[in-house]
Amino acid sequence: MLVFVLYLLIVGAGTGGELCVSRAMKAVGEVKDFRPAALVRVIGRALRVPWMWAGLSLMGTAFFSLLAVLSRENVSLVVPVTALSYGAGALGGKFFLGERVTARRWAGVLLVCIGVAVVFLGQR
Amino acid sequence: MNSFAGLHFKTYLLIFLMVIFGPLGNVLLGKGMKRIGMVSIGTQAETIDFLSHVLRSGTIWLGIGSLIIFFVANMLVLSWADYSYVQPASSAAYAISALLAHFLLHEVVTPMRWTGVLLICLGVLVVGRTPPRTTESM
Numbered sequence: 001m002l003v004f005v006l007y008l009l010i011v012g013a014g015t016g017g018e019l020c021v022s023r024a025m026k027a028v029g030e031v032k033d034f035r036p037a038a039l040v041r042v043i044g045r046a047l048r049v050p051w052m053w054a055g056l057s058l059m060g061t062a063f064f065s066l067l068a069v070l071s072r073e074n075v076s077l078v079v080p081v082t083a084l085s086y087g088a089g090a091l092g093g094k095f096f097l098g099e100r101v102t103a104r105r106w107a108g109v110l111l112v113c114i115g116v117a118v119v120f121l122g123q124r
Numbered sequence: 125m126n127s128f129a130g131l132h133f134k135t136y137l138l139i140f141l142m143v144i145f146g147p148l149g150n151v152l153l154g155k156g157m158k159r160i161g162m163v164s165i166g167t168q169a170e171t172i173d174f175l176s177h178v179l180r181s182g183t184i185w186l187g188i189g190s191l192i193i194f195f196v197a198n199m200l201v202l203s204w205a206d207y208s209y210v211q212p213a214s215s216a217a218y219a220i221s222a223l224l225a226h227f228l229l230h231e232v233v234t235p236m237r238w239t240g241v242l243l244i245c246l247g248v249l250v251v252g253r254t255p256p257r258t259t260e261s262m
Binding site: 018019021022025026028029030031034039042043046085086089090092093094097098099100101102104105107108109110111112113114115116117118119120121122 | 203206215238
């Protein structure tokens with residue numbers, strides 16, 4: 001049961017965290033100036049958006065859950081499960097960020113999902 | 125360069141940086157930690173000793189630097205591109221890791237792993253043929 005909760009946290013909190021970071025960056029607006037001083041200002045602005053902190057906290061939770069699972073299960077089992085993040089990411093993009101996830105993008109996400117699982121199952 | 129081509133160019137460039145510096149950072153951190161070896165951090169003195177080893181490791185600093193570049197590139201690209209585009213596109217890192225393992229480290233990459241890499245590349249190609257941005261800023 002605990003391992004199931006940890007998997008849920010890895011996929012849910014990990015993807016949720018990245019979605020929150022994405023939302024924060026959309027609030028900051030499109031970056032057009034890539035000079036170092038401008039980039040520092042962008043990062044400063046991003047750190048003032050609450051979504052960024054929510055995202056970083058969730059990503060931290062997912063990271064420590066991953067460490068906890070890795071102390072109990074083999075990497076070859078854990079990583080294919082985390083490939084579910086790609087499906088969760090596309091769903092989150094559609095419903096949380098309002099992105100238009102077309103059938104073609106879903107097909108690509110599905111191929112990546114299967115590919116990541118196969119890569120890790122193929123590590124002997 | 126028109127804005128459409130410019131958007132694609134900067135999206136591809138930043139995803140390229142993520143794909144290179146993400147796995148590189150992980151490899152460097154792993155190498156650095158292996159060099160330090162098994163550590164015990166039961167007492168305060170042991171923890172300080174461990175941290176001083178970590179902070180004196182050039183490999184670990186390079187790893188941290190690589191991961192910072194990865195994270196900043198990720199933040200920047202998400203300021204305009206869809207998350208549902210960036211996430212699968214950056215999975216090309218798995219393919220890069222397998223290629224580096226095979227050609228630079230001369231590791232054995234099993235046929236099954238190559239199959240997975242091929243599926244990921246196909247997935248990235250399919251996602252890459254969708255528009256990077258389908259929303260306006262929030």
